[in-house]
Amino acid sequence: MSGELAVSPLAPADFPVLPAVDGVELSTHAAGIRYRGRTDLMLAVLAEGTTVAGTFTSSLCPSAPVEWCRAILSSGRARALVVNSGNANAFTGRTGDEAARLTAETMAGALGLDATEIYLASTGVIGENLPQDVLARELPVVPSNLAPSDPATWRAAADAIRTTDTFAKGAAATAAFDGVGATVVGIAKGSGMIAPDMATMLAFVFTDAAITPEALQQLTTASVRRSFNRITVDSDTSTSDTTLVFATGALDNDLISGPGDPGFAELGAALDAVTLELAHQIVRDGEGATKFVTIEVTGAEHDEAASTIALAIANSPLVKTALAASDANWGRVVMAVGKAGQRADRDRLSIWIGDEQCAAAGVVADGYSEERATAHLLGDEVQLRVDVGIGDGTATVWTCDLTHGYININAGYRS
């Protein structure tokens, strides 16, 4: 499907060269679940002892694979990840739960593992049953292609999980501590979408570091809060959003078990770098996006308030359409601050577009030049900054503009 959409103008020039992560083997397969002529199954097999952490959609109507992962995550252990594209296995009731279990059990049988060590994610059409006959036939074939993770297999994995993403998404970082170097690699899909999918975001991150599940969850939760939870394309929340972080332990470092241990901070920083880069790539593939927009809020009552205000700006259709038009329409930013429901005072509000201050203390800034603000907006990397003027809370979020392309993709397009 992805071939039908032009590559986003905001896409990175190339897919990155992602390094091997010891303890991770990858395979992809064209199972024909929905798509023809492309891969739609991705398998990662993880070394014995791999720990896992995860965060999932806040939707109260989550997909069957999300419920499966939630149920098995308490063990903190993982041996494999199976992802299919083309069908989200969402809103499929008990049949969907059965399909998830069948997937895990079939793959467990093929790999000689326990089903409860196998994590699942599905993305694609919702409300249609995953074809169990296809799964039963095709899943056992997938392990035959297993190969160590390397630039080529990472790229193949990133491609297999795409739906209508217009480019494959990947990122890597390293963490040096205690004389060792840990590798962190992530792949993701999102924002490009196949209707009636819901811009599902999936992100899978792998490291060779040895870390307890509890410490990994702590790093993951913090990292997701600063990355995937700080991006928005259209304010909608998928039934299937999933972030899973796997640590194979192949690095053989001293086990990281908490903030006091060497490597905790370094690994967290590397994880942050990977999740933030993946989050930015998802925004860059926002449906119809022509501008990558950074919104920084300072001076709010506290950080959560700053985040709520920043997201209110980022989700405002009026702000997003103004950005699409390179229209220095800062009145719409005032509106969004006002509707955010967080403490604000009209007479303390300051607003910048790029380096140009539009508003100061609640009125138009002295010397404000709409021409300079517009010049900044004409670029495809846009910065908005709001100072609320009442406290120390700060937050940064990333979004894209709202264009005819979004309408074309979402109103014109369902196979």
Add this chain to the structure above:
Amino acid sequence: MSGELAVSPLAPADFPVLPAVDGVELSTHAAGIRYRGRTDLMLAVLAEGTTVAGTFTSSLCPSAPVEWCRAILSSGRARALVVNSGNANAFTGRTGDEAARLTAETMAGALGLDATEIYLASTGVIGENLPQDVLARELPVVPSNLAPSDPATWRAAADAIRTTDTFAKGAAATAAFDGVGATVVGIAKGSGMIAPDMATMLAFVFTDAAITPEALQQLTTASVRRSFNRITVDSDTSTSDTTLVFATGALDNDLISGPGDPGFAELGAALDAVTLELAHQIVRDGEGATKFVTIEVTGAEHDEAASTIALAIANSPLVKTALAASDANWGRVVMAVGKAGQRADRDRLSIWIGDEQCAAAGVVADGYSEERATAHLLGDEVQLRVDVGIGDGTATVWTCDLTHGYININAGYRS
């Protein structure tokens, strides 16, 4: 400005013939505040003894006229209403407060009234100062045109408060009780918009009934909750949203002072009819709207939960673009229910498009026909119904679809 936009395809055939309301005199004037060649000031002078109730934007950055009205509303008394279009007097700081005070004081001088009995509303561009010299010169002229309310003066008033509304909005109803007949007439503007305005909604309702301010506020609050607070075009909240209800008492009925009094329920019903009709007209003038959409939620935990779920559906860009495409994409409705944050259970959810049941108990409904659902969606009056299946809470909201027209208006257009 309104002439630049084609009339909404959902507009009523004609502006209604609005009856006189005893105790209300009207005048309009072309002051040239921003627009040329059209009226932009509207004055209503109200009989001595007129009571007033109001509701205002929840924005924490409200316009100066909103703050003015809030400050004087505690008296419960009103003698005049002054509305200007073309400039919202929002985000104008102390200068804006001064302009509001100047408006009230100038009109008070011209009419021989107290400024604190004069209600104000402004709609149009924000962040620009209301030109005080123009106000000082033009406001005193407005009363010279005063005439009793009648179909022609109502129409003129409804026109003067338009910004980019593509049609003038008005509604009337009567309440019979205790051998008398009360008249309720309302005019409104909204949804059509002049950038960088924010689709400000203004509604002014007038009745000849005699009712205490407290009882009138009670009816107004309830009525707004069921009408203006149940519509959404794009989820954005104006700095200036204002509803004011004036009761002149010219009917000379026994004063209505609470729910136990004759006329309270009847007047409330007439007020509801007027506010609901005005609310629907605002949706019908939604920017780029091609479909009028009714969303009914039943079976929620309670009515507030039903309302939150219904608004989540109504505000979802993915739902709204599917509606624009007449795409029976009920998976997006599931998504919106899931993200609403209210109690829901995937396996109890049922969804209808028109009379066609798409989903039952969390899976595709037996015998669901996408053809029949699509046939319903191809019309310009669309019904969605969701039964959450867990309680007795119900709510109905109204919205429109999200089309290229919305992008054209909001991304392409600022004078």
